Amino acid sequence: MTTIAFVGLGIMGSPMAQHLARAGHDVVGFDATPEKAKPLIDAGGRAADSGPQAVRGAEVVALMLPDSPDVTDVLTGSDGVFAHAAPGALVIDFSTIRPDVAAGLAAEAAAAGLRMIDAPVSGGQAGAENAALSIMVGGADVDVAAARPLLDVVGTTVVHVGPHGAGQTVKAANQLIVAGNIALLAEALLFLEAHGADLPAAVEVLGGGLAGSAVLNQKAQKMLDGDFAPGFRIDLHHKDMGIVMSAAREAGVATPVGGLVAQLVGATRAAGDGGLDHSALHRTIARLSGR
Numbered sequence: 001m002t003t004i005a006f007v008g009l010g011i012m013g014s015p016m017a018q019h020l021a022r023a024g025h026d027v028v029g030f031d032a033t034p035e036k037a038k039p040l041i042d043a044g045g046r047a048a049d050s051g052p053q054a055v056r057g058a059e060v061v062a063l064m065l066p067d068s069p070d071v072t073d074v075l076t077g078s079d080g081v082f083a084h085a086a087p088g089a090l091v092i093d094f095s096t097i098r099p100d101v102a103a104g105l106a107a108e109a110a111a112a113g114l115r116m117i118d119a120p121v122s123g124g125q126a127g128a129e130n131a132a133l134s135i136m137v138g139g140a141d142v143d144v145a146a147a148r149p150l151l152d153v154v155g156t157t158v159v160h161v162g163p164h165g166a167g168q169t170v171k172a173a174n175q176l177i178v179a180g181n182i183a184l185l186a187e188a189l190l191f192l193e194a195h196g197a198d199l200p201a202a203v204e205v206l207g208g209g210l211a212g213s214a215v216l217n218q219k220a221q222k223m224l225d226g227d228f229a230p231g232f233r234i235d236l237h238h239k240d241m242g243i244v245m246s247a248a249r250e251a252g253v254a255t256p257v258g259g260l261v262a263q264l265v266g267a268t269r270a271a272g273d274g275g276l277d278h279s280a281l282h283r284t285i286a287r288l289s290g291r
């Protein structure tokens, strides 16, 4: 049994923390919104009143927070993890943040006598709830090996992809692919609708061919139903496209399609849909089509 402080009990963090508690670990959760700890308590975990209270005495500190500034604050603030964690504790950051920030924080963790890996995830809310996430891990071999039994509790595809920050680089590529897929799925469904096609039949046959994908399986029905409850919020995908665009520019890689999709995600947010699921790109394509 490992004592795990879990900070960030939102759409993803809550089910992940619950799986770890049900696997027999002592999970102490903390979220800025205290009532979000309730499902973890029901699953056998505990709730802390503050970050420092959660972190003190923990062997592992897991984070599942929105963005780079949130992770930086929680780790480096005066009330933060680096100031309060036990020497040698292992920080596992599941959040999606900038690769350069992840690498910098890992160096700061080492200076504070702690260990850190980046372990961003893919698979969405369903993947978190079903403990079937794909986890892209960056960090030192020894730390990844130490974390692996815990990562295997929440994920089914756990791959060590390189040094600190490398997990975030792979996650950025994941977000580029997913955003492009969603945008084209939305265009295809509106195209089919405009032609009066039988949409469920079309989705069924598309799913069996080369156009089939996890995006089609998880998002087509939401688009057909007009059900854009998150899921993965447009605001978060906007953040991720920002990470992709700046990392691509730094590397001198052209991302013309990604740039266009980033604009569509930004326009969806500007239209007031930032709190909706990223499948709400469908609403933007519909507006552009006058539908």
Ligand code: NAD
Pocket: 007, 008, 009, 010, 011, 012, 013, 030, 031, 032, 033, 036, 064, 065, 066, 067, 070, 073, 074, 094, 095, 096, 097, 121, 122, 123, 124, 125, 231, 232, 233, 236
């Ligand atoms: P969310 O907004 O549902 O959860 C984030 C939680 O962090 C919230 O409950 C919030 O109250 C809490 N929080 C924020 N700042 C805090 C602080 N300083 N201290 C304590 N708690 C704090 O977001 P989410 O959808 O769970 O996403 C979390 C991360 O996972 C993001 O980086 C996102 O990009 C990534 N992600 C999300 C999905 C998805 O499908 N939702 C999939 C893969 C990766």
